[in-house]
Amino acid sequence: MNDIESAGGAQQGIDAPALYLNRELSLLAFQERVLAQATRPETPLLARVRFLSISVTNLDEFFEVRVASLREQAVYGVGVPGPDGRTARQTLAEVAPRANALVQRQYAIFNDELRPALAAEGIFVRQRHEWTERQQAWATRYFADEVAPILTPTALDPAHPFPNVVNKRLNFIVRLSGRDALGREGQLAVVTVPSVLPRLFSMPADPEAGAGDSADFVLLSSIIHHNIEALFGGLTVASCHQFRVTRNSDLWVDEEEVDDLLNAIAGELSRRQYGEAMRLEVDVTCPDDIAAYLLDQLSLRTSDLYRVQGPVNLHRIAALCDEVDRPDLKYPPFAPARPTGLGIDADIFARLDQGDILLHHPFESFAPVQELLSRAAADPQVLAIRMTLYRTGADSPVAAALVDAARAGKEVTVVVELRARFDEAANISWANRLKEVGANVVYGMVGFKTHAKLLLVVRRQAGGLKRYIHVGTGNYHARTARLYTDFGLMSSNPQLGKEVHDLFMQLTSFGDTSDAKDVIAAPLSLRASLLASIEGEQHAAERGQPSWIRAKLNSLNDPEIIAALYRASQAGVPIHLVVRGICALRPGVPGVSETIEVRSIVGRFLEHTRIYAFCDNGRERVMISSADWMPRNLSRRVEAAVVLRSPALAKRVLDEGILSYLRDGVDAWQLLSDGTYVPAHGEGPSTQLALLQQLCGFGEPSC
Numbered sequence: 001m002n003d004i005e006s007a008g009g010a011q012q013g014i015d016a017p018a019l020y021l022n023r024e025l026s027l028l029a030f031q032e033r034v035l036a037q038a039t040r041p042e043t044p045l046l047a048r049v050r051f052l053s054i055s056v057t058n059l060d061e062f063f064e065v066r067v068a069s070l071r072e073q074a075v076y077g078v079g080v081p082g083p084d085g086r087t088a089r090q091t092l093a094e095v096a097p098r099a100n101a102l103v104q105r106q107y108a109i110f111n112d113e114l115r116p117a118l119a120a121e122g123i124f125v126r127q128r129h130e131w132t133e134r135q136q137a138w139a140t141r142y143f144a145d146e147v148a149p150i151l152t153p154t155a156l157d158p159a160h161p162f163p164n165v166v167n168k169r170l171n172f173i174v175r176l177s178g179r180d181a182l183g184r185e186g187q188l189a190v191v192t193v194p195s196v197l198p199r200l201f202s203m204p205a206d207p208e209a210g211a212g213d214s215a216d217f218v219l220l221s222s223i224i225h226h227n228i229e230a231l232f233g234g235l236t237v238a239s240c241h242q243f244r245v246t247r248n249s250d251l252w253v254d255e256e257e258v259d260d261l262l263n264a265i266a267g268e269l270s271r272r273q274y275g276e277a278m279r280l281e282v283d284v285t286c287p288d289d290i291a292a293y294l295l296d297q298l299s300l301r302t303s304d305l306y307r308v309q310g311p312v313n314l315h316r317i318a319a320l321c322d323e324v325d326r327p328d329l330k331y332p333p334f335a336p337a338r339p340t341g342l343g344i345d346a347d348i349f350a351r352l353d354q355g356d357i358l359l360h361h362p363f364e365s366f367a368p369v370q371e372l373l374s375r376a377a378a379d380p381q382v383l384a385i386r387m388t389l390y391r392t393g394a395d396s397p398v399a400a401a402l403v404d405a406a407r408a409g410k411e412v413t414v415v416v417e418l419r420a421r422f423d424e425a426a427n428i429s430w431a432n433r434l435k436e437v438g439a440n441v442v443y444g445m446v447g448f449k450t451h452a453k454l455l456l457v458v459r460r461q462a463g464g465l466k467r468y469i470h471v472g473t474g475n476y477h478a479r480t481a482r483l484y485t486d487f488g489l490m491s492s493n494p495q496l497g498k499e500v501h502d503l504f505m506q507l508t509s510f511g512d513t514s515d516a517k518d519v520i521a522a523p524l525s526l527r528a529s530l531l532a533s534i535e536g537e538q539h540a541a542e543r544g545q546p547s548w549i550r551a552k553l554n555s556l557n558d559p560e561i562i563a564a565l566y567r568a569s570q571a572g573v574p575i576h577l578v579v580r581g582i583c584a585l586r587p588g589v590p591g592v593s594e595t596i597e598v599r600s601i602v603g604r605f606l607e608h609t610r611i612y613a614f615c616d617n618g619r620e621r622v623m624i625s626s627a628d629w630m631p632r633n634l635s636r637r638v639e640a641a642v643v644l645r646s647p648a649l650a651k652r653v654l655d656e657g658i659l660s661y662l663r664d665g666v667d668a669w670q671l672l673s674d675g676t677y678v679p680a681h682g683e684g685p686s687t688q689l690a691l692l693q694q695l696c697g698f699g700e701p702s703c
Contacts, residue, residue: 014566015559017085019592021584021675023557024066024091028098029677030581031058033602033669035102038109045117046321046329047604052114053318056106059099060168060246060315063278067095068248071278083559083584096303103281107309110317123324124216125317126203128226131218135203136226139218142201143227147220150197153231156188162297163190167247167275170199170221170313173290174228175238188293191231193224199316202323217320221311241286243294244312248275280305281312331604336365336482337696348372349379349459349492352468357490358649360656361474362605363695366481369455369470369488370397376457376468377405383465384411384458386504388450391475394429398476403437412439415507417450442508448523450507451633452640453488453626456500467497471519471642473610473624484608485688487624487653489642496642503640522627522639529641530629531564533614533621538568546618549575550658552611555628557584569595578661579671580607582630588673599680603667603688611657612641622650624657656695660687 013019037043037051073088081087086094115125124130131139153174154163165171170193203218221242229237277298282291284307291305308314321330339357342348348371351357359368374397376382385405392399406412416431435441443450453472458465474486491497499519506521520529533549540547549568556562556577562585569575575596577585587596601607610625625641627633644650661668663684670680684690 014563014570014592015083017081017083019566019586019589020083020085020559020562021586022084022086022091022094023082023582023584024062024070024095025098025675026557026582026584027062027066028095028102029675030600031055031062031102032105033600033677034058035106035109037602039113044328044330045114045121046324046326047331049114049118050318050321052106052109053315055102056315059102059106061249062099063246064167064249064275067092067278068276070095071248071276083557083562100306103306103308106314110314111309118320121326121329123320123326125320126216126218126222128222131203131226135216138204139223139226140230143223143230147197147223148227148230150194151191151224151231153189153191156190163192165190165192165245166195167249168244168313169193169195171243171245172224172228172240173243173286173294174232174240175290176232176235177238178235188290189232191224191228193220198319199313200319200323217323219311219313219316221313239285239287239290241290242283242312243286244281245277245298246279246281247277278304281308283307283312284309334692334696336362336367338365339368342368344371348375349468352490352492356493356646356649358644358652359472359488359490360652360691360695361481361486361488362483363485363691366478366488368490369472369476370401370478372457372468372470372490373398373401373455374404376459377401377408377410379459381460382410382457383460384413384456386413386415386454386456386501387476388415388417388452388454388507389476390417390451390453391477391480393477393479396476397478399434402439403433406434406437406439413504413508414439414441415450415504416441416443440508448636448638449632450638451626452503452521452638454500454503454640456497456504466492467494467501468492469497469500471496471500471624471640473626474608480606480608484606486608487611487657489624489644489649493645507638518643518645520623520641520643522634522637526625526627526639526641527560527634530561530612530634533612533616534561534564534568536616537573537614538564538571540615540617541568541571541573546615547571547573548615549573550577550611550613550654551629552578552607552609552658552661553628554580554608554610555582555630557582558629558631558634559584561629561634565596566592569593576658576662578607578658583671586673586675587671593673597662598671599661599664600669600671600677601661601664601667601687602669603686605688609657610641611653613654613658620647620650620654622653624653656691660684660690663687 034051035055038048070088070092074092118125154160156162172191174189174191176187176189197220199220201218203216225240228240277300280294280298280300295305342351348368376385387402389399402412402414414434431441453474455470457468459468470488470490472486472488474481474484496518499516503519503521520526537547537549556579565575565585570592573595577598578601579598580600583598585598587593587598610627612623612625614621622644623641625639627639627641633639644653663682664687665682665684666686667688668680668682669677671677
């Protein structure tokens with residue numbers, strides 16, 4: 001009997017570590033599923049290139065955040081074993097070989113599958129040994145004119161210590177021989193490559209041909225490597241090798257000890273580029289002694305070394321997707337639909353007075369949300385706007401509309417989350433701009449990130465003041481609304497408006513939302529509400545009554561929620577979960593989770609929707625939310641879930657958001673009890689493609 005089987009059976013066994021999958025290993029499994037998209041022949045070729053790049057950047061973030069956190073726990077002996085029983089040190093030991101295998105797979109796919117496939121389409125990513133004599137001459141001229149003036153080589157000697165190389169920046173370590181004009185003997189030098197230089201160039205196939213000649217592509221690293229000796233006059237380059245360092249990029253600010261959170265975080269941003277080293281990447285030809293030297297300078301171990309068969313900045317290859325004008329090698333474009341009765345010139349306030357609007361992105365347009373804001377900014381009857389901003393982008397039309405509203409004299413209150421990872425700089429910029437025009441800018445509650453997606457507009461009408469709201473599962477970000485699947489509810493329902501108002505009061509001042517019925521917030525009551533709903537289904541099954549649980553999430557690793565799901569499964573509740581990324585629950589364990597099925601969808605769009613649905617004695621309680629079922633979301637963040645009281649809207653969310661994905665036989669993966677994922681069997685087509693066809697008439701001229 002294995003550990004999983006022995007942990008099953010009795011209800012008291014649901015806390016056994018063997019019943020919980022490791023969070024970090026589960027996250028790596030998700031990156032493996034993303035990378036698998038780069039190998040699918042039915043995926044357009046340039047989209048396959050982009051999936052490869054996404055898997056590389058995702059793995060970078062994994063080291064910057066997750067490995068960094070584990071390393072700190074292991075070094076300082078803090079933290080306790082996770083639900084799976086592993087300590088931070090044990091997890092790191094398992095992560096290293098799994099991550100290294102993933103990196104080797106990335107390069108194998110690029111070298112053995114994508115480069116040949118691109119070449120077959122006339123798109124060449126030329127390596128140095130493939131250049132013609134004319135291309136070599138072009139590269140030499142380009143290097144001398146555009147690259148060399150920006151580079152500053154650093155000799156490594158007592159007067160020039162090893163440089164503090166920037167996070168994820170391209171570098172070269174060069175071994176030199178001979179003596180320079182001052183008689184100094186060459187040894188080692190480092191060349192750091194500034195980010196101001198583009199990493200991918202079009203290289204003329206025949207530099208002396210006319211303007212109409214076709215172009216090949218070459219990486220900046222190849223141009224520099226080809227011309228590296230020009231940087232060291234009088235010396236001979238014995239060897240030259242790329243390297244890249246991934247550093248700890250998480251920010252830490254003690255909110256209770258700072259007077260101004262914005263200034264404190266702004267001050268920390270510059271340090272992110274120079275955090276503690278987590279990983280060293282070198283090209284596969286780098287000699288052992290040089291690799292050991294780099295590891296020593298960065299205080300890294302041999303297990304932190306990743307040798308790669310190609311450019312260390314492989315994610316830069318994604319630039320091909322924008323540089324190559326080949327629509328036949330990309331996903332076909334589509335135009336998101338607009339809800340019936342809500343054309344571009346429609347009175348959005350009058351339309352919301354008639355009833356709620358449900359938006360399903362990216363199949364339906366995000367424009368109505370932007371229009372609600374822009375029209376509220378210009379409408380003299382609008383008195384106040386309140387909004388949360390988590391991720392919105394540097395050129396956000398949403399934030400720009402808030403600026404316009406403040407300039408127009410509206411009472412604008414914006415809860416800006418300054419700690420939205422890797423979006424801190426953009427959020428700080430918008431916070432400053434909003435304050436400059438008189439908006440009331442706050443940063444949520446001390447100790448809690450504000451992750452809820454909320455918008456409230458207060459408008460004067462004939463019968464008095466009226467509230468209009470939007471509650472969503474995704475960020476107020478126009479670009480990601482074209483790339484992520486999300487739901488948003490727009491409404492003028494008085495009860496919803498009051499509860500959103502109360503939640504804003506709690507965010508900006510003091511308040512209590514514990515008695516809310518339709519807008520349920522974390523960290524106050526969402527966890528308790530979810531546990532009560534799961535327990536309700538358990539009791540219904542024990543009484544022989546109909547029961548079921550269905551949920552769609554980005555991540556599931558909250559031990560208390562998982563234990564409740566195990567108990568419900570033991571009672572016989574059918575549980576269907578669509579979990580895109582991390583899942584610590586083991587489905588299909590005898591006596592514990594036999595009635596639980598877990599699927600993951602990886603397709604053209606990033607699955608981002610959070611939906612909770614319960615049988616609820618046949619009433620079908622359905623919610624959309626900003627919160628995953630993770631400890632951070634339910635206990636350490638401000639989140640919001642809204643109950644869909646309209647049976648028609650609840651049915652639509654359930655059908656489009658969960659049931660259709662349970663039939664998907666193209667983009668779905670099934671989680672097995674041993675933690676592995678296999679392609680899932682289903683009688684349906686790709687759900688994402690089906691929704692494109694269903695909601696926006698994908699491929700039809702009217703769309």
